[in-house]
Amino acid sequence: MTAPAPAATGTPNVKALYSDYAAGMETYIMFRIAQRVVDLTDELTAKGRPPIKMSIGAPTSDPPQILKDKVKELMDEPGIHTYSVPKGEKYFRDAASRRMKARFGIDINPNTEVSSLIGSKEGLAQMFRCIITPTLDESQQDIILTPDPGYASYQDAIKIAGGMCYPTVLNAENNYMPDFPKILEKIAAKGLDPKKVKALIVNYPSNPIGATVPFSYYHDVIEFARKHNILVISDIAYSEMYFEGEEPPHSVLEVPGAMDIAIEFHSLSKPYAVTGWRLGFAVGNADAVGILAKMKGTADSGLWKVMQKAAAFALESPECDAYIRKQALVYKENQDFMVEGFKKLGWPMEELNLPKFTFYFWLPIPKNYNSCEKFASDVLEKSGVVLVPGTAFGQSGEGFVRLSLVNPKDELAEVIRRLDEDGFHY
Ligand SMILES: Cc1ncc(COP(=O)(O)O)c(C=O)c1O
Numbered sequence: 001m002t003a004p005a006p007a008a009t010g011t012p013n014v015k016a017l018y019s020d021y022a023a024g025m026e027t028y029i030m031f032r033i034a035q036r037v038v039d040l041t042d043e044l045t046a047k048g049r050p051p052i053k054m055s056i057g058a059p060t061s062d063p064p065q066i067l068k069d070k071v072k073e074l075m076d077e078p079g080i081h082t083y084s085v086p087k088g089e090k091y092f093r094d095a096a097s098r099r100m101k102a103r104f105g106i107d108i109n110p111n112t113e114v115s116s117l118i119g120s121k122e123g124l125a126q127m128f129r130c131i132i133t134p135t136l137d138e139s140q141q142d143i144i145l146t147p148d149p150g151y152a153s154y155q156d157a158i159k160i161a162g163g164m165c166y167p168t169v170l171n172a173e174n175n176y177m178p179d180f181p182k183i184l185e186k187i188a189a190k191g192l193d194p195k196k197v198k199a200l201i202v203n204y205p206s207n208p209i210g211a212t213v214p215f216s217y218y219h220d221v222i223e224f225a226r227k228h229n230i231l232v233i234s235d236i237a238y239s240e241m242y243f244e245g246e247e248p249p250h251s252v253l254e255v256p257g258a259m260d261i262a263i264e265f266h267s268l269s270k271p272y273a274v275t276g277w278r279l280g281f282a283v284g285n286a287d288a289v290g291i292l293a294k295m296k297g298t299a300d301s302g303l304w305k306v307m308q309k310a311a312a313f314a315l316e317s318p319e320c321d322a323y324i325r326k327q328a329l330v331y332k333e334n335q336d337f338m339v340e341g342f343k344k345l346g347w348p349m350e351e352l353n354l355p356k357f358t359f360y361f362w363l364p365i366p367k368n369y370n371s372c373e374k375f376a377s378d379v380l381e382k383s384g385v386v387l388v389p390g391t392a393f394g395q396s397g398e399g400f401v402r403l404s405l406v407n408p409k410d411e412l413a414e415v416i417r418r419l420d421e422d423g424f425h426y
Helices: 029-046 065-074 090-104 120-131 152-160 180-189 215-228 286-296 305-315 318-344 372-383 409-421
Strands: 114-117 143-148 164-169 197-202 231-235 262-267 280-284 360-364 400-404
Touching: 029 372, 065 305, 065 318, 090 114, 090 280, 090 305, 114 120, 114 286, 120 152, 120 197, 120 231, 120 262, 120 280, 120 286, 143 152, 143 180, 152 164, 164 180, 180 197, 180 215, 197 215, 215 231, 262 286, 280 286, 305 318, 318 360, 318 409, 372 400, 372 409
Parallel strands: 143 164, 143 197, 197 231, 231 262
Antiparallel strands: 114 280, 262 280, 360 400
C-alpha cells in the first residue's frame, strides 16, 4: 500500500527557509574558479589549451612515503575506526605540544592548550563563531581585523558567523605589517565602536603574498592586543615552508605574555602535502582553546584516529622534516624558473619582493590592464592558464594575480610559452 500524498498547503520553497546569513552567501571563490575551469575544459582542450591550474594553493607532490606507509599500517589497529573527541586524543595533543617545544621552544599544556582540528580552515571558522555574537546590523556587529590581501576564507567565515571583517592592508609600503593602533583610530573615526573589535588575524608567512615579519612585530601585536583585550588569531599554516637559508618563521606564542591573549592555528596540509587528510591543530590560551573545542563539539566528533596517529608521527618524524626541506628547494627552483620566464615576457622582476616563503607568487598585472579579474579571465579563456585574481583575497589585491608554483616544470614552461604565444606581455 502506498502512503497517501500530503495535502497541498502551498508551494514548497526551500530557499525561503535559508537563514539571512546563508541567503547572502556566495560559493567559496576557489570552488567558483574550479567550476569555471570545469565548464571551459572541453572548449579549451579543443583549441589546444587544456587548463593548467596555477590557482590551487596545494602541493601536487605525493606525501612522504613513510607517512603513507604509516597510514596503511594504522588501518588495522584495534579501536582506530571509532569516534574520537573534538579536541583530539592525548597522543595527538602530546605530539603537538612536543612539536611546539622542539620547533618554537614554547611550553604547551597538552591537556588544556591544544585542540585537534579537521584542517585549520575548519578551526578558524569555529573560532569566529566562538567570539562573534551574530547580527546583520552593521552598527552592532563584532569586528575582526583581517589581512587584506588575505586568505579568502576569513572573510566568508566571519560574514557567515554574523560579524564584520575589517581589512588591514598589507603592502610593500607598510612592509606587510599593519599598524593596529592606527587602525583602531580609523575604526573610531568611521563611527564604528572600537570596543567591538574582538580579534585580529595575523598570517605569516602570508597567503597570497608569501610575506613574513620580523619577530619584533609580534611583540608589538601582543602588546596592543593585551592593552585592548583583542584576541590574536595567528594563522601559521605556512610556518614550515621557508626557503633554504631563511630564518624559520616564529610563532606569535613565543612572545612573553602571548599565551594570555593569543591562539595559533597550525596546519599539516601544505608542508606534508596532505591537504585532503584535513589535519591541523590549535594551540594557545586555554580559554580560547577550551571554547573552540566546546564549539567544535556541536558540529564534529573529532578527527579520524588514523589521521591523529599519522599526524602525531609526522610531527616528530625526521624523515618528514627532511621531506619538507626538500620540497622547499623545489619551490625555490620553481620560483627561479618563473622569474626568468616572466622576465622574458617583460615583467620587471627586479622591482618585486620575491617571496622566500610558501609556494605563492604575487604577480602584478600587465600595464595595459586595470582589472586583475579581467586579466585572469582573458588568460584563462585564451591560454587556458588558471590564475587567481588578487581581489579574491580582498580589495587591496587589485592589480595582482596569484600563482601557486606547485606544478611540474614542464607545465611551468608551458605556461610561459602560452602567455608569450598569446600575447600576454607586461
Ligand atoms: C592562510 C591559510 N590558512 C589556512 C588554510 C587552510 O588550510 P587547512 O584547512 O588545509 O589546514 C589555508 C589553505 O589554503 C591558508 O592558505
